[in-house]
Amino acid sequence: MIRKTVANVTDALAGVKDGMTFMLGGFGLCGIPENAISELVRLGVNDITCISNNAGVDDFGLGLLLQQHQIKKMISSYVGENDEFERQMLSGELEVELTPQGTLAEKCRAAQGGFPAFFTPAGYGTEVAEGKEVREFNGKMYILEEAFKADFAFVKAWKGDAAGNLIFKGTARNFNPCMCGAATITVAEVEELVPEGELDPNQIHIPGIFVQRIFQGKDYEKRIEQRTVRQK
Amino acid sequence: MIRKTVANVTDALAGVKDGMTFMLGGFGLCGIPENAISELVRLGVNDITCISNNAGVDDFGLGLLLQQHQIKKMISSYVGENDEFERQMLSGELEVELTPQGTLAEKCRAAQGGFPAFFTPAGYGTEVAEGKEVREFNGKMYILEEAFKADFAFVKAWKGDAAGNLIFKGTARNFNPCMCGAATITVAEVEELVPEGELDPNQIHIPGIFVQRIFQGKDYEKRIEQRTVRQK
Amino acid sequence: MLDKNGIAKRIAQEVEDGYYVNLGIGIPTLVANYVRDDISVEFQSENGILGMGPFPIDGEEDADLINAGKQTITALPGASYFDSATSFAMIRGKHVDLTILGAMEVAENGDIANWKIPGKMVKGMGGAMDLVASAENIIVAMMHTNREGESKLLKKCSLPLTGVGCVKKIVTNLAVLEVTKDGFLLLERAPGVSVEEIKAATEGNLIVKGEVLEMSI
Amino acid sequence: MLDKNGIAKRIAQEVEDGYYVNLGIGIPTLVANYVRDDISVEFQSENGILGMGPFPIDGEEDADLINAGKQTITALPGASYFDSATSFAMIRGKHVDLTILGAMEVAENGDIANWKIPGKMVKGMGGAMDLVASAENIIVAMMHTNREGESKLLKKCSLPLTGVGCVKKIVTNLAVLEVTKDGFLLLERAPGVSVEEIKAATEGNLIVKGEVLEMSI
Numbered sequence: 001m002i003r004k005t006v007a008n009v010t011d012a013l014a015g016v017k018d019g020m021t022f023m024l025g026g027f028g029l030c031g032i033p034e035n036a037i038s039e040l041v042r043l044g045v046n047d048i049t050c051i052s053n054n055a056g057v058d059d060f061g062l063g064l065l066l067q068q069h070q071i072k073k074m075i076s077s078y079v080g081e082n083d084e085f086e087r088q089m090l091s092g093e094l095e096v097e098l099t100p101q102g103t104l105a106e107k108c109r110a111a112q113g114g115f116p117a118f119f120t121p122a123g124y125g126t127e128v129a130e131g132k133e134v135r136e137f138n139g140k141m142y143i144l145e146e147a148f149k150a151d152f153a154f155v156k157a158w159k160g161d162a163a164g165n166l167i168f169k170g171t172a173r174n175f176n177p178c179m180c181g182a183a184t185i186t187v188a189e190v191e192e193l194v195p196e197g198e199l200d201p202n203q204i205h206i207p208g209i210f211v212q213r214i215f216q217g218k219d220y221e222k223r224i225e226q227r228t229v230r231q232k
Numbered sequence: 233m234i235r236k237t238v239a240n241v242t243d244a245l246a247g248v249k250d251g252m253t254f255m256l257g258g259f260g261l262c263g264i265p266e267n268a269i270s271e272l273v274r275l276g277v278n279d280i281t282c283i284s285n286n287a288g289v290d291d292f293g294l295g296l297l298l299q300q301h302q303i304k305k306m307i308s309s310y311v312g313e314n315d316e317f318e319r320q321m322l323s324g325e326l327e328v329e330l331t332p333q334g335t336l337a338e339k340c341r342a343a344q345g346g347f348p349a350f351f352t353p354a355g356y357g358t359e360v361a362e363g364k365e366v367r368e369f370n371g372k373m374y375i376l377e378e379a380f381k382a383d384f385a386f387v388k389a390w391k392g393d394a395a396g397n398l399i400f401k402g403t404a405r406n407f408n409p410c411m412c413g414a415a416t417i418t419v420a421e422v423e424e425l426v427p428e429g430e431l432d433p434n435q436i437h438i439p440g441i442f443v444q445r446i447f448q449g450k451d452y453e454k455r456i457e458q459r460t461v462r463q464k
Numbered sequence: 465m466l467d468k469n470g471i472a473k474r475i476a477q478e479v480e481d482g483y484y485v486n487l488g489i490g491i492p493t494l495v496a497n498y499v500r501d502d503i504s505v506e507f508q509s510e511n512g513i514l515g516m517g518p519f520p521i522d523g524e525e526d527a528d529l530i531n532a533g534k535q536t537i538t539a540l541p542g543a544s545y546f547d548s549a550t551s552f553a554m555i556r557g558k559h560v561d562l563t564i565l566g567a568m569e570v571a572e573n574g575d576i577a578n579w580k581i582p583g584k585m586v587k588g589m590g591g592a593m594d595l596v597a598s599a600e601n602i603i604v605a606m607m608h609t610n611r612e613g614e615s616k617l618l619k620k621c622s623l624p625l626t627g628v629g630c631v632k633k634i635v636t637n638l639a640v641l642e643v644t645k646d647g648f649l650l651l652e653r654a655p656g657v658s659v660e661e662i663k664a665a666t667e668g669n670l671i672v673k674g675e676v677l678e679m680s681i
Numbered sequence: 682m683l684d685k686n687g688i689a690k691r692i693a694q695e696v697e698d699g700y701y702v703n704l705g706i707g708i709p710t711l712v713a714n715y716v717r718d719d720i721s722v723e724f725q726s727e728n729g730i731l732g733m734g735p736f737p738i739d740g741e742e743d744a745d746l747i748n749a750g751k752q753t754i755t756a757l758p759g760a761s762y763f764d765s766a767t768s769f770a771m772i773r774g775k776h777v778d779l780t781i782l783g784a785m786e787v788a789e790n791g792d793i794a795n796w797k798i799p800g801k802m803v804k805g806m807g808g809a810m811d812l813v814a815s816a817e818n819i820i821v822a823m824m825h826t827n828r829e830g831e832s833k834l835l836k837k838c839s840l841p842l843t844g845v846g847c848v849k850k851i852v853t854n855l856a857v858l859e860v861t862k863d864g865f866l867l868l869e870r871a872p873g874v875s876v877e878e879i880k881a882a883t884e885g886n887l888i889v890k891g892e893v894l895e896m897s898i
Contacts, residue, residue: 001732001759002699002721027511027548028534030527053548080587081534089586098579098586101510102552102594106347109549113766114773114815115338116369118350120556121597125628127580128593137348137378146369158528163723163732163759169434170528170545171512177547181776197758202401203435205547207731207761209701209723209776222527225534229522233515233542234482234504259728259765260751262744285765312804313751321803330796330803333727334769334811341766345549346556346598352773353814357845359797360810390745395506395515395542402745402762403729409764413559429541437764439514439544441484441506441559454744457751461739 001196004164004188004214009039012187012213016152018045019072023108023153023179024052024062028081028225031172032061035189035217036154040065049073051148053104053175055085060223069093075148077101081225100128103145105175110147111182112210117146153183156217157206160190161199164208173205181210189217233428236396236446241271244419244447248384250277251304255340255385255411256284256294260313260457263404264293267421267449268386272297281305283380285336285407287317292455301325307380309333313457332360335377337407342379343414344442349378385415388449389438392422393431396440405437413442421449466637466654466681471605473498473681475564475635478603484508486555486595488565489533491605495564506542508560510551510591515543532591555591556598563599565592567606567631569621572647572668574631576604577623589626596627608636608665615667617641617648638662640679647671652679683854683871683898688822690715690898692781692852695820701725703772703812705782706750708822712781723759725777727768727808732760749808772808773815780816782809784823784848786838789864789885791848793821794840806843813844825853825882832884834858834865855879857896864888869896 006012013036016022022040026032040048041064050071056062065071066084073095079085088094099107100122110118119142123129133144155176158169166188168176180186193216208214238244245268248254254272258264272280273296282303288294297303298316305327311317320326331339332354342350351374355361365376387408390401398420400408412418425448466474472494479485479495481503487493496518499505507516509531516531517538525536539545554560569577576596579589596602609615617634634641639662640652647669650662653676663670683691689711696702696712698720704710713735716722724733726748733748734755742753756762771777786794793813796806813819826832834851851858856879857869864886867879870893880887 001757002701002723027532028530030511030530030534076588078588078590086586090583096586098588100589100593100597101548101591102556105548105552109770112774113770114353114775116351116372116374119348120594121346122556122594123589124597125575126593126625128589140348142348161759163761165759165761167434168545168547170526170539171509171530172528173545173547174512175548178549181770181774201730201732201756201760201762202399204761204763207763207767207771208759209725209731209771224525224527224536225530226536227525228519228535228537229525230519232521233540234484234506259749260747262728262747262751308805310805310807318803322800328803330805332806332810332814333765333808334773337765337769341553344557345553346558352811354773354811355806356814357792358810358842360806393542395544397542397544400762400764402743402756403726403747404745405762405764406729407765410766413553413557433513433515433539433543433545436544436546439546439550439554440542441508441514441554456742456744456753457747458753459742460736460752460754461742462736464738 001163003162004208004211005162006213006215008215009035012215013039016043016045019047020151021049023150023183024050025155025176025179026052027174028054029056029061029223031156031174031176033154033156033189034220036187037061037064041068046070047072051075051150053077053101055079055082057081057225058084075099077104105178107145107148108175108178108182112180115147117144119144148182150183153179153186155179155186155188157188157190159192159194159199160188160214161194162196164211164214165199165204166206166211167199167203168205177206180206185212186210188214190214191217191220233395235394236440236443237394238445238447240447241267244445245271248275248277251279252383253281255382255415256282257387257408257411258284259406260286261288261293261455263388263406263408265386265388265421266452268419269293269296273300278302279304283307283382285309285333287311287314289313289457290316307331309336337410339377339380340407340410340414344412347379349376351376380414382415385411385418387411387418387420389420389422391424391426391431392420392446393426394428396443396446397431397436398438398443399431399435400437409438412438417444418442420446422446423449423452465657469494470681471635471637474640474679475603475605479505479562483561484559485562486510486560490566492564492566493533508554510555512546512548512551513539513543515540552594555594558598558600560599561601563595563602564605565595567604569616569618569623570604570631570634571618571621574629574643575621576626576631577621578626580624592626596630602630602632604631604634606636608638615665617666617668619668638665650676652677654679682874686711687898688852688854691857691896692820692822696722696779700778701776702779703727703777707783709781709783710750725771727772729763729765729768730756730760732757769811772811775815775817777816779818780812781820781822782812784821786833786835786840787821787848787851788835788838791846791860792838793843793848794838795843797841809843813847819848820850820852821848823853825855832882834883834885836885855882867893869894871896
């Protein structure tokens with residue numbers, strides 16, 4: 001077994017530099033790599049490009065990096081929950097590339113799987129298609145989208161082992177598996193690092209080959225963005 | 233919950249006709265839809281096109297359909313275990329389209345996921361690339377491959393439920409998940425049809441939305457092609 | 465005239481037995497509350513769940529279980545979780561039978577705009593562009609006019625598009641309309657709303673054929 | 682001169698700590714037996730397992746657990762199973778560090794042919810075309826000549842290609858060779874084999890620089 005375990009978040013983020021491109025898993029605040037984000041704030045790396053479906057909220061998630069003006073460019077599908085984001089974007093401080101959510105996921109998977117490009121119908125006839133190749137297949141129009149390129153992918157899983165195998169939980173899975181192996185170095189933080197051989201090989205969501213470093217995360221807040229309930 | 237259960241293999245294959253294109257899961261004899269194959273033999277449908285990684289052996293798997301000369305065309309990556317296959321191919325009785333294994337898998341997944349085409353490096357500079365678009369991305373050459381089109385996909389899973397959710401076992405998984413939802417109708421046969429709600433939603437390999445019909449298979453032989461062992 | 469729940473209630477009538485349905489944020493989310501309980505339907509949320517259930521009972525919220533609107537939810541028996549690429553394989557691959565989403569503007573040719581007001585508001589398209597480019601059956605839930613009373617059913621969208629020629633049906637607070645090659649065909653009036661009122665609130669070409677019945681909800 | 686196990690033994694020396702390795706059918710499969718046990722290596726089989734172990738103990742074979750050669754195998758702690766699309770994502774995405782496969786012919790420019798003899802034999806390429814088109818580190822395990830004594834290390838392949846300019850290193854029963862832009866660079870001789878014998882058995886351009894040492898296995 002090839003061991004991927006590192007001692008802590010600092011070791012996990014070794015090599016992170018200004019100007020790099022990062023992928024960050026999560027949907028809203030669900031399944032975000034909280035430890036990696038905190039460490040990026042602590043390290044104070046600047047001029048970064050973040051590929052992440054959302055941009056967090058003002059005081060949590062990627063919002064923490066926005067507060068410190070560490071982000072130069074965001075590549076996301078939906079950023080509607082963050083006032084500071086909207087302010088920086090409309091003022092021109094922040095460069096923003098909005099990408100359809102399914103295209104965002106597939107551009108990650110293309111990078112993971114060695115596909116340079118793929119055709120998708122999403123965005124045909126819209127701003128998203130501008131400057132991109134358009135082609136008809138079987139009477140329907142598609143646009144050509146290219147794989148992402150990133151230096152680090154930061155993902156959050158539920159359980160993991162020393163081999164880097166990952167299991168996600170509920171809808172905290174979202175973009176996390178798609179980003180594993182889609183960057184030069186994939187860093188996985190897990191709620192529970194289990195002894196080797198404990199995970200059923202049949203139930204692993206992401207095989208360790210897609211992960212370079214894994215560590216036991218801590219102090220997860222797992223903040224809920226929209227607490228909605230019904231009465232019994 | 234939307235119920236996909238049908239009573240037996242005969243109901244599961246309702247609508248199967250001469251001249252159709254079928255996808256069949258499995259790698260070698262591992263994870264093949266034994267019940268569906270037997271029923272295809274019984275029905276005697278002819279002039280069929282089969283998309284399957286392998287062609288079985290002379291007296292099992294797809295070899296049973298070859299014996300009856302039911303197959304007009306095979307789309308496979310490796311057919312080296314079947315003498316009758318080689319005979320029919322070299323004599324010109326059988327049309328054969330050999331496709332790189334990773335391309336075969338992705339052409340299934342493209343059909344499943346609504347991608348009309350994708351670029352892959354496999355086969356560049358070889359016979360496989362003949363007549364196909366070639367393009368350079370980042371200094372490397374790729375060829376454009378299109379999604380499969382099929383009428384039925386026959387897959388075999390380990391466990392399934394009435395919603396059509398599937399869990400595969402070991403390396404019997406192989407092409408089966410890739411073919412689910414990649415044809416007009418996906419038929420899943422399972423070793424164990426479990427009561428609804430029994431499968432952990434976190435451990436489902438294929439969500440039921442990709443499956444139209446599911447049934448409890450029977451009399452699985454699960455033949456081993458190359459029994460290799462070591463001494464204790 | 466319908467309120468938001470009324471719109472949701474009317475749209476719920478469009479949901480058929482055996483449908484997989486994707487509900488957008490806002491009014492569409494309410495549709496789940498009104499689907500007949502004698503049919504089998506599964507709700508897909510593009511963040512990665514099929515078989516979504518109602519909101520959790522107070523105290524049983526799970527941070528790892530939300531819908532695309534970031535609301536806490538539950539999972540029903542037969543549910544499954546999956547990653548975002550698989551989720552959009554369901555959508556792009558036409559495995560989802562019905563998509564219900566909101567809109568800022570719809571044009572008489574079926575174009576839709578719902579993600580951006582240049583210079584003012586940019587929330588992003590989320591999964592909407594994938595949904596409208598892929599789905600064969602799209603129903604838009606929206607108010608017929610904006611706060612200034614201006615029509616949102618237009619000859620041509622003024623805002624950046626989300627998708628082209630994709631909307632099939634629209635349910636507003638005033639009416640049910642079908643998008644045809646000649647424009648908005650008026651199918652039903654909301655209770656107490658006249659054809660004239662609907663005409664006045666519709667900038668795009670409105671087609672009225674024979675008597676238009678009041679919807680029953 | 683080496684036998685098949687000797688070739689496998691020599692190739693095993695190329696396997697480094699932390700490598701994910703894909704082994705082809707035939708001689709490559711034997712390599713697993715000779716990898717040093719003080720390094721960590723994981724074997725990937727393209728039919729859907731990472732962390733492949735040795736053959737099962739007699740009586741413990743599992744029909745649902747095979748390798749790409751259809752042989753029964755076992756899984757080691759830390760193993761995982763996955764579908765074919767994911768398996769080739771590992772391969773195409775360059776996550777596999779070393780690919781070892783057999784060949785019918787290799788050309789001095791690194792072209793390889795191993796899937797078809799027109800009109801005679803067509804087994805198919807299996808995963809080989811994906812592997813050779815994607816891998817950055819490919820070692821070919823083969824006999825230096827065919828049964829008729831003709832060289833299989835050619836100026837140009839005569840059989841239909843599996844991949845172009847992709848082979849980096851070749852280990853045969855006679856020698857270890859590196860594919861360079863000028864041809865086959867002779868790195869090592871098999872025990873008891875002379876440079877002249879290797880020259881005679883190599884149709885493609887053979888480069889001999891200085892003294893060529895005998896390999897130590």
